Amino acid sequence: MGHMVMNFSANLLGLDNAATPFGLKAMQSLQELNPRKDTASDAQVMFMVLHASGLTIIPVSIIAQRAILKSNDPTSIFIPCMITTFAATVVALTVVAIRQKINLFQPVILLWVGGISALIAALVFFLRVHSNYIVPFSNVFSNGLILLLFVVFIIGGMVRRVNVYETFIEGAKQGFQVAVTIIPYLVAMLVAIGVLRSCGVLDLMIQGIGSFFHFLGMNTDFVPALPTALMRPLSGAAGRGMMISTMTQYGPDSFVGRLACVFQGTADSTFYIAALYFGSVGINKIRYAIPAALMADLAAIITAILVSYLFFPH
Numbered sequence: 001m002g003h004m005v006m007n008f009s010a011n012l013l014g015l016d017n018a019a020t021p022f023g024l025k026a027m028q029s030l031q032e033l034n035p036r037k038d039t040a041s042d043a044q045v046m047f048m049v050l051h052a053s054g055l056t057i058i059p060v061s062i063i064a065q066r067a068i069l070k071s072n073d074p075t076s077i078f079i080p081c082m083i084t085t086f087a088a089t090v091v092a093l094t095v096v097a098i099r100q101k102i103n104l105f106q107p108v109i110l111l112w113v114g115g116i117s118a119l120i121a122a123l124v125f126f127l128r129v130h131s132n133y134i135v136p137f138s139n140v141f142s143n144g145l146i147l148l149l150f151v152v153f154i155i156g157g158m159v160r161r162v163n164v165y166e167t168f169i170e171g172a173k174q175g176f177q178v179a180v181t182i183i184p185y186l187v188a189m190l191v192a193i194g195v196l197r198s199c200g201v202l203d204l205m206i207q208g209i210g211s212f213f214h215f216l217g218m219n220t221d222f223v224p225a226l227p228t229a230l231m232r233p234l235s236g237a238a239g240r241g242m243m244i245s246t247m248t249q250y251g252p253d254s255f256v257g258r259l260a261c262v263f264q265g266t267a268d269s270t271f272y273i274a275a276l277y278f279g280s281v282g283i284n285k286i287r288y289a290i291p292a293a294l295m296a297d298l299a300a301i302i303t304a305i306l307v308s309y310l311f312f313p314h
Contacts, residue, residue, distance in 0.1 A: 012055060012057045020276070027047070027280060030044045031044070038283060045289045050096075052273050053092035055086065058145055059264075065247075066252050066261060069244070069248065076253070077258055079123070080307045080312075091299040092292065221256070224256045235272050236269040240264060262304045262307070273293075274293070
């Protein structure tokens with residue numbers, strides 16, 4: 001439970017690869033309880049899919065990248081990312097729960113999911129009515145929350161008499177060991193992604209999607225940002241590269257640039273996580289993990305487009 005909580009916490013803060021060591025530890029712990037070592041257990045599938053849905057409160061790395069590219073409002077994507085990633089996580093939870101016959105109509109689950117949904121709906125309604133509050137609210141809330149979390153970490157270490165600096169150094173050492181372990185899986189994924197990008201399949205897919213929606217008479221302003229959405233399930237690094245390329249080409253404060261950031265800040269790298277997490281413990285039968293995670297990815301893409309049209313000028 002501790003490893004899973006730390007993994008989800010790193011995701012909540014949008015720290016990207018910082019969640020990987022905790023995720024690997026969590027998967028190893030769950031594997032000890034798994035009676036069929038070559039087949040993913042229900043708990044492992046649920047954990048992997050929830051992690052792949054990428055629930056994020058503050059997309060720290062994306063905000064930092066927007067600041068590097070001289071955005072006038074780096075935190076403007078904060079609320080859209082929060083809404084989109086919550087929708088993806090709810091879909092992921094629902095799909096896996098239905099498959100595993102878990103009763104979602106329990107009071108605790110309904111209270112949490114329903115309460116957060118109502119809060120987000122109220123926030124969207126308020127900001128939609130008072131659109132002039134979107135930028136100041138995003139700036140104050142996101143920056144204040146980031147500062148609060150750092151203060152809480154330091155105070156928590158002091159209360160528990162933990163040397164925060166030494167603990168950080170020890171964690172960095174373990175992270176290096178983990179990096180060496182996962183190199184073979186990273187190489188395999190990067191080769192596959194490189195082939196996909198170089199052969200022109202991605203460009204053809206984007207052109208086909210754009211032509212389809214244009215034929216239907218729909219607004220296609222979102223199409224140039226789709227490379228980020230399509231690469232994100234394969235690799236977070238590839239998605240980040242597409243995001244940076246999109247912001248460089250169209251501008252970090254353009255509709256396309258912001259939408260690419262929302263895509264990057266939502267669902268996580270489905271295929272990368274599945275290959276890495278299950279491969280690290282020798283599981284080759286992952287059951288329905290990929291389809292469930294891809295449904296969450298699709299929900300994230302659709303929600304990101306709708307929310308971006310709502311919040312960003314285009």
